[in-house]
Amino acid sequence: MIKGYSLVQDLKSLINNPKYSDIEILCEDKKILYGSRSILAARSEVFEGLFYNGMKETYEKQVSFPTINSSVMEIILEYIYTGSIKDEYLTKDNIIEVFQAADYFQLENIKNFITKIIISILERNYTKNYLPELLTKIVNNTILSGDSHILLDLLVKAVAIMPLNKIEFDQLSIAAFKTILLYKYEENGPFMTSEYEVLRYGAILAAQQVSDDAFNTLMELLPKLEEIKDSNWKENEIITNHQKISEELEPLIEFIDFDKIDAEILSDIIEPLNIIPTEIFLNTYRRRARLNIAEIQETSHNFIDYVWDETVCGSKITVEENGKVANTKIDCKFQDIKSKVIFEDKGIFEWDVIIEGSIKDEYLTKDNIIEVFQAADYFQLENIKNFITKIIISILERNYTKNYLPELLTKIVNNTILSGDSHILLDLLVKAVAIMPLNKIEFDQLSIAAFKTILLYKYEENGPFMTSEYEVLRYGAILAAQQVSDDAFNTLMELLPKLEEIKDSNWKENEIITNHQKISEELEPLIEFIDFDKIDAEILSDIIEPLNIIPTEIFLNTYRRRARLNIAEIQETSHNFIDYVWDETVCGSKITVEENGKVANTKIDCKFQDIKSKVIFEDKGIFEWDVIIEGTNFYCVGLCTPLESNFVYEITKSLANKWILCSDGNCYDNSDYRREMSYCIPFKSSTIVTVHLDMSVKACAFTVNGIKYPTVKLWNDLPSRLCPLVILSYPGRARIQLHLQNFFTEFLF
Known part of the structure; x- marks a missing residue:
């Protein structure tokens, strides 16, 4: 980094x-x-x-x-x-x-x-x-x-509105449960559970403190309320250990309102257990007799559970998620649904209705995505803006060498008025296109203004950039020629080859071209952003200088600096962006490399063979990449040293020079005998493993399917030079790519 x-x-x-x-x-x-x-x-x-x-x-x-x-x-x-x-x-x-x-x-x-x-x-x-x-x-x-x-x-307020019959008995201690009841009793806070369920939960919790037998017995003898209503429950009998359960339950009794529990449940189910003092039943029955109460309100909560009523709605509306969501069928038009809640008492009632509109990926195209973003920004629809941001990032993840993002950048740059958050979308597109190799971008995809915006980002912010300086000059010159005429464009396409074409052939020295003055004028605004010191001297003198489209003083200054500094070799590339690819020259014989080095594939008889990446980490910094595995159930992802004489890529059980996380969830290191057990949950095919390597402190951690795990403690002796590694068997495939998620998080709303 x-x-x-x-x-x-x-x-x-x-x-x-x-x-x-x-x-x-x-x-x-x-x-x-x-x-x-x-x-x-x-x-x-x-x-x-x-x-x-x-x-x-x-x-x-x-x-x-x-x-x-x-x-x-x-x-x-x-x-x-x-x-x-x-x-x-x-x-x-x-x-x-x-x-x-x-x-x-x-x-x-x-x-x-x-x-x-x-x-x-x-x-x-x-x-x-x-x-x-x-x-x-x-x-x-x-x-x-x-x-x-x-x-x-x-937390008390939060747990109080959770139905108790959804909370496991090992989640709440008696002390924590008492704290909730105290809140319900003293503050009359919102509470989600009927009084019988409160007593049931407390009694079973008390039994749990006594013994497993007591717990299991009360689990059987104190059913959930809906189970009582749905069956003819037989009358209970006194249970063993009832005295000990009663003692554990005693601190909770004062917070339970027995008047709100059905008399039949009290007499047939609770009283026979002999875990509640008799005087409580006596007082409860006496009050009911004197007040002539026939029906009681079972629930003590003043918390309203808002749900939709599937029995009272239009025929094209369906109810999901236990009544929480009303959904529409494809032919639904203006149909109604009401809630089961009825307001009869005086008071203030408040509820939220969240309209979950959605748009499909296919609705958004290169012709409308900018306008949809700007409209969403105008109407303050943050979800749509986030959705579009994620689409742009996913386009880059799927194929960062060839896509329509340059056209989007051209479109938004050519829009002279950028209102609201449109500048954020502009910054995202600039950053995205900057990590695309320019020789993969068609010349009709980027305008000169859009290209200048990328160069400005590279020049002023030293942002990640994927292209060599010669290719930057080549792209700018051909783009400039395109503004002059088709002939000028075709001529420069012929006279300015791609860098690999120059290296692969004996390129003859160029000559001055017609229209060079007009091309020079179009190119002039871009010149200041190009570092001629990073272009090979032979290419400068034999290919670029003869075209007469660059001011002579630029060549003079460049040659002078090189002569004074005695520079023999220069760094051609200006990028600080790592292009992760597999190395087809250093892998097992049953592994093949596809998609320009992005995918490692296995032959039918491949078993536990290795392939490393061409990338070598030597500098300090944090490096992050994704390995996406398809088609195999056991594999390993990790690190290795660069090619060593004793490194084996064929079938081997040796872990020499390797540090790997395997799909069984265990980490293994350079020693054949050391491993960190259960580092993460085991994983299988169709998994994304992100490697987080911090070369500054020689530490490594992994994220598996979005779950970030801590630094591998076992790997405390990582060397100073490392490469990405994967171990595969048939029918495994492993795609490697830059971890872009963190790269673009600043653009999510």
């Missing part, structure tokens, strides 16, 4: 990097992380107070945080250095600790981010998720410091 291109990546390379650090951070698990006092203090008042208060931390080289685990501290450090953290870093196992650490360091943005994640979990599925486990975890933490009580209140 070239320094100076991305501020975030440059700052990320400083995280836990001893080279750039002046303070050691000792964590709860005794692991030491490294940081910069100035960066930490600039981003956190707490660190400011620690390091610049004149106390011992100001002078010592180590600071200790005995309650913060190193994995949590790494997340905190990433936020402090880069200003962001990824969703996948936060799991049910660490989200509470990260919140508490963020609270300690007064990092409000992380706390807000976690709060939004919890709300989004509830929005995606409020009936089944891991929020009850988080509530249990934070309740069981006896010391709630700072704003942890805010997180506790949020």
